[in-house]
C-alpha cells in the first residue's frame with residue numbers, strides 16, 4: 001500500500017508542464033512549475049509547513065497555541081492545513097481587496113478571518129499588518145508568523161521548490177521567472193538554482209503600484225511608486241526581508257489589465273485554470289522575449305488556482321466593469 005500519513009505529506013513534488021500556445025512566438029522551451037497540485041492549491045503550503053516546524057523547534061509556537069498571520073489567502077490555507085493536522089488554532093487578517101472566495105475558503109478550514117481596509121498606510125493601526133501584530137500581542141499563547149520577514153519562508157523554497165526544479169529540468173534550466181510578493185519563492189528558489197549554476201537568470205514579476213522594481217534598479221524606496229492596484233498576490237508597499245534583491249537579476253512590471261487578461265488566456269489556451277499572479281507571470285515572461293534564445297529552458301512558477309478568482313478575473317461582467325474586455 002502507498003499512502004500519505006496525513007495531508008501535509010502530499011505537499012511538494014508538483015509537476016513541470018510545457019506551455020504550448022501562449023509561448024509559440026518565443027524561441028525557447030517554457031515550462032510551468034505547477035504549484036496548484038499542492039493540497040491547499042498553492043505553493044504557499046510549502047512555506048507554511050516550514051515556518052510552523054521552525055517555530056515549534058525553537059519554542060515560538062507551543063502546543064495548543066494560536067497561529068496569527070496577515071495573509072491574502074494562500075498562506076492562510078497552508079497554515080490552516082498545518083494547524084488542523086498539528087492541533088493549533090488560526091486567526092487570519094486580510095485586506096478587503098482580496099476576493100470573497102479566499103475568505104470563505106479560510107473559514108471553511110476552521111480559521112477565524114478578520115478583514116481590514118486596503119487603502120491605508122502599512123503603519124496605520126487599521127492596516128492588516130498592524131492589526132495582525134496587535135492581535136498577536138493581545139492573544140495568549142499565540143505566534144505571529146510574519147511571512148514577510150520570517151526567513152523560514154525563503155528557506156522552504158531553497159530546500160524543496162528549488163531542488164525539484166533543478167532535478168526536473170536535469171540541470172538545464174537557464175531562466176527562472178516568478179511573481180514576487182513576500183519574496184520567499186524567488187529568493188529561495190533563486191538562491192538554490194544559482195548555487196548549482198551561477199549563470200541562471202532570475203526574473204521577478206512586479207506590479208504597477210509596487211516598490212520592488214525601482215528599488216532594485218536605484219536603491220531608492222520611492223513612495224511615489226505606491227498606489228492601489230488590482231493584481232493579487234504580488235507587489236508590495238514594503239521591503240520584506242524575504243526579498244533577496246542580490247539574487248534577482250531584474251524585475252518586470254505587468255499591468256492589472258494584462259495580468260487579468262492573461263489569467264483568462266492561460267485557462268482558455270493552455271487548459272491551465274490558475275490564479276491572477278500566474279497571468280502576471282506569463283505576461284511578464286512574454287515581455288522578456290528578447291532575453292531568450294533557442295537553447296534556453298525557462299521555468300515560470302504558477303502560484304495558485306483559478307477557483308479563488310471566479311468572481312473576478314473569470315467573471316466577464318467584472319472584467320467589463322474594470323475595462324479589461326469590451
Ligand code: PMP
Pocket residue numbers: 072074075179180181182183184185186232233234275276277278303304
Ligand atoms: N502569487 C500569489 C497568488 C500569492 O499568494 C503570492 C504570495 N503573496 C505570490 C504570488 C508571491 O509569492 P511570494 O510571497 O513567495 O513572493
